[in-house]
Amino acid sequence: MKWYLAAALAGYTQAALRFGCSTVSIQRLDPVVEPGRIPSAHVHQIVGGNAFNATMNGDIGEEGTCTTCTFSEDFSNYWTAVMYFKHTNGTYKRVPIMQNTALPNGINGGMTIYYTQQDFNSNGNQKITAFPKGFRMTVGSPTTDSLNQKKNVGLRFVCLQDKGTRFPELPDFPTKPCKGGIMTVHHFPSCWDGKNLDSPNHQDHMYSTTKDAFQAAGPCPASHPVRMPQLAYETLWDTAQFKDMWPKDGSNPFTLSYGDDKGYGTHADYLFGWKGDSLQKAMDSNCMFNACENGRPLKSQGVAAMNACKAKKAITEDVDGWLKAMPGQ
Template sequence: MKWYSALAIAGTTQAALRFGCSTVSIQRLDPLVEPGQVPSAHVHQIVGGNAFKPNMTGDIGEQGTCTTCTFTEDFSNYWTAAMYFKHSNGTYKKVPIMQNAALPNGINGGMTVYYTQQDFNSNGNQKITSFKPGFRMTVGNPTIDNSNAAKGRAGLRFVCLTDKNTRFPELPDFPTKPCKGGIMTVHHFPACWDGKNLDSPNHQDHMYSTTKDAFSPAGPCPASHPVRMPQLAYETLWDTAKFANMWPTDGSNPFVLSYGDKQGYGTHADYVFGWKGDSLQRAMDSSCMFQACENGKPLKSQNVAAMNKCTVKSFVNEDIDSWLPRLPGQAM
C-alpha cells in the first residue's frame, strides 16, 4: 500500500512541534540495532514512553502507559549514545544532561525533540505525512572515524555552549576547548520516505536526507523517496562544564561517547515511532507551533512532575554512574 496516494489532493499546513522529554532510562539497551541483546554494546540515554525494552515490535503507541515527553499521546522512544568524561588517571565518569533553555524548569535531564517541516526556525507550508505504527530509523554511524566523512554528514553536529541559548558554530566533532555552558549534540534525521517500508536492514535506506546546514530549509525529496515526513531532530545538552577544572593539561579533548569515540565523528541516534492513533498526523495537519500545540490544541500535554515520574526498569545490572576503570561494555 502507498500511504502517500492522497497527497496530490491534500492541502498544505504549517505545524511545528518542539517539546521536552525527561530521561526514561540510561542503560545498555538498543532494541533497534541490537534487538533482544542484553546488554547491548554501549550505554544509551533514552527518553519517551515506558514500553522501552530489549525487543520492541508492533504499535508502540498502544503499548505504553506513560511517557516522559510533554505530549501524553507520544509513547515514541528517542535515544543517543551517552557521553563520558575521561580523567587523566584513566577513569571515566558519565556526563549528566540538562534541560534546554526553551523548556519548562525541572525537567529531569532528557532532550529537546523537534517535528518540523523544514528547520528549527519556521513551520514551512508543505503537506507532511506522519510516521506509521511500526516505523523506526537511525541516523549517523558509529563506525565513522574520519573528519571528512563527519563533515559530509549534515545535521549531525556539536555546539560549544556559552550558555543554553548558543546555537553556533556547529562543529562536526567535539570542541577542543572547555565550553562554559556545556556541549550540545544535534541530530537531524532524514525526512524523505520511500512510501513503502517501515524499516530497512540498516535502519536508514527507507529514508533519504535532504538536510542542509543548521536553520536552512531542507531540499526537495527525490523520486525514490517521495514522501515528506516530519523533520525529526534532537538537541541534547551535556553538562560538561562541571569537569572544567579537570581538563587535561595537554589541552586534549577529554570527552568520549559511550562506544569509545574520542572525536565524535560517529555520533548517532535512534528513533522508534510510538504516537498514539492519529495524534501526530493531527498535529502536522494543524497550524500550531511549539507551546501553542499543547493543552489539547490539538495535543494533550502534561506537567513536568508527570513527565519525571515515568520510568522503565533497568534490564542490565551494572554500575554506569561511578568513576569507572573503563566504559561499560568496552574492553580495557
C-alpha cells in the same frame, strides 16, 4: 502575506513541535540496531515511553503506561550514545544532561525533540505525512571514523557559552573547554520511500535532504518521494562541571560511550510511538511549539508526570560512578 500564502496552499500549514522529554532510562539496550541483545554494545541515554526494552515490535503507541515527553500521546523512544569524561588517571564518569533553556523548569535530564514541517520562519508548502506504526530509523553510525560529508550531514556539536548558544555548529567535539557545556544535535532524514518501515541498516528506507541548523530541507527524490516531519534532537551535556579536570596537554577529555573521542560516529535512534493519528493531526495544524499543547491539537502533561515515568532496568551495572572502563568497552 504569510496568512495569504497559507490560505493559498489549501491546507499546507505551518507546524512545528518543540518539546522536552525527561530521561526514561540510561542503560545498554538498543531495540533497533541490536534487538533482543541484553546488554547492547554501549550505554544509551533514552527518553520517551516506558515500554522501552530490548525488543520492541508492533504499535508502540499502545505499549507502556506513561511517557516522559510533554505530549502525553507520544510513546515514541528517542536515544543517543551517552557522553563520558575521561580523567587523566584513566577512569570514566558519565556526563549528565541538562534541560534546554526553552523548556519548562525541572525536567529531569531532558532532551529537546523537534518535528518541523519546513523551518521556524515560514509556512510549509507541502503535505507532511506522519511516520506510520512500526516505523524506526537511525542517523549517523558509531563505525564512522572520519569526517565524511555524506555520513555526517545534520550531525553537529555546539560549544555552549550558555544554554541559549546555537552557533557555530561543529562537525566534531570542541577542542577547548566550553563554559556552558556541549550540545549534540541530530537531524534525521525526512524523505521516505513510502514502503518500508525499516531497512537492514535502518537508514536506506530514508533519504536526507537536510541542511545545516534548522533550514528548510531540499526536495525529496523520486526514490524517496514522501515528505515526513523533520525530526531532530538536541542534547545538552553538563561538561562544565569537569572544567577543573581538563588535561594539561589540552587534549579533549570527552568521549561517547562506544569509545569515540572525536565525535565522528555520533548517532541517534528513533522508534515511532505516537498514539493513533495524533502526530498527523499536529502536522496538519498550524500550531507552533507550546501552542500545540493542551488539546490544541495535542494532549500534554506537566513536568512532575514526565519525571515520574521510568522504564524497567534490564541490566544491573554501574553507569554513573567513576569507572575503570565504560560499560561494554
